[in-house]
Amino acid sequence: MTRVTDEFKSRKQIAFDLSQELLKEHHPNKPQLKKPHVKGYAELKTFFKSEKWEHRQGSVYASVKELTYIEITEIMYRASKKMPWLPKCLTAIDVTNIGNQHSLMDELQVIARQIEKENQKQPMKPLPTKPIKPN
Secondary structure, X not given: OOOOOOOOOEEEEEXXXXXXXXXXXXXXXOOOOOOHHHHHHHHHHHHHHHOXXXXXXXOEEEEOOOEOHHHHHHHHHHHHHHOOOHHHHEEXXXXXXXXXXXXXXXXXXXXXXXXXXXXXXXXXXXXXXXXOOOO
């Protein structure tokens, strides 16, 4: 992976993964929390929403506005200041430039309806039976 440092602006996507074991060790509320990883992900979600990012799925966020790599670094600096446990618990964090983005939800719904129709046309196969052995 290359590290981009130029001033190219585009919408960005950040995807990250946290170590649940490291969260148990480093999260400040670890004694009170049965599941510190849940709290950690919730804190990140709150942070990214406050920075005007869209939550896409799981631990993937997309910027609403176009940003440079330097601006992303500044955002992660703020995140680390607010959540000092974050750098200690990350196992992966990737930034992607978002180009044209298209939802496939409508297409998948059409495909699902087609599959349902095809399945309804097919006759039900009889269940295989085994001959009963007399005692």
